[in-house]
Amino acid sequence: MPYITGGFPDMDTCAAVIEAAIGAGADVVELGVPFSDPVADGPVVQASSHAALQAGVTPDDVLALAARFAGRVPFVLLAYANTVAAYGLERFARRAVASGVEGLVVPDLPVDEAGGLAAVAAGAGLSLVPMATPTSTDARLDMVAAAATSFIYCVAVTGVTGARAHLGGELPGLVARLRRRTATPLVAGFGISTPGQAAEVAAVADGVIIGSALIARVAEAVAGAATATAVAEERAPAGRVATAAGSARADAADGVAERARAGARAAAELLGGIDAALRQTAEGATT
DSSP states (O other): OBEEETTOSOHHHHHHHHHHHHHTTOSSEEEEOOOSOOTTOOHHHHHHHHHHHHTTOOHHHHHHHHHHTTTTSOEEEEOOHHHHHHHOHHHHHHHHHHTTEEEEEOTTSOGGGOHHHHHHHHHHTOEEEOEEOTTOOHHHHHHHHHHOSSOEEEESSSSSSOOOSOOOSHHHHHHHHHHTTOOSOEEEESSOOSHHHHHHHHTTSSEEOBOHHHHHHHHHHHHHHHHHHHHHHHHSOTTSTTSSHHHHHHHHHHHHHHHHHHHHHHHHHHHHHHHHHHHHHHHHHTO
16 A cells, blocks of 8 residues: 655656556555644655645645546545544545545544544545554554454554664564454554565555655655756757747646656556565465
């Protein structure tokens, strides 16, 4: 399950990344709604969220991205509580479902305070996805298991999102504790960034979320494409770049298209490798 901040680094590139993710084998796509204070996220996702906000990306823009691909892959939204409340709980849930969204993660809404939103979401046909962490008490895991209607988001490492060199050993224990309580699928995120780590997680969980590593790869690729475009323009014969307004607009459109292609290539490379590793893990488990 790849995660990308909606509208990052721009709407065209984000759509191209989603297309690439689907082509690379994503079973579900998670879209983040940009928020000014994403407390659960590390620096990479925070930077992408702030960049999207500065570009004017709204919740409706993110929903439009989901709607564009509706029917091809299920979507899950990650949105912070203030965003959902400001939009209106019922209106948000209805618009999300109409856009092809099936699940909603609200990382700053504890499961014991989520009853109202869960009921509204369920009424609209939207599943509110609870989160479980390695530090969750048994009582809280009981509540998480009881609240789950689609899957449980398992935080693989203590802390915020972000790629790690090593995942540590917290996830297997969390998964074991949840397995004793529920048959609901368990999907793990936070810190997973390489095919090897994805395979390690898939050996114990039912799904894997790749977020910060994907966003970082896309950002790097897009920045490289923008630099290459700028260098090419500087080396162009004098007067070619802006001999007319139409020429300038064409050059700008070419730059946008090249950034989108670069982002899509980066996403396809990372997610394709992870999908291959997951398939090998699944095949090994059945032999």
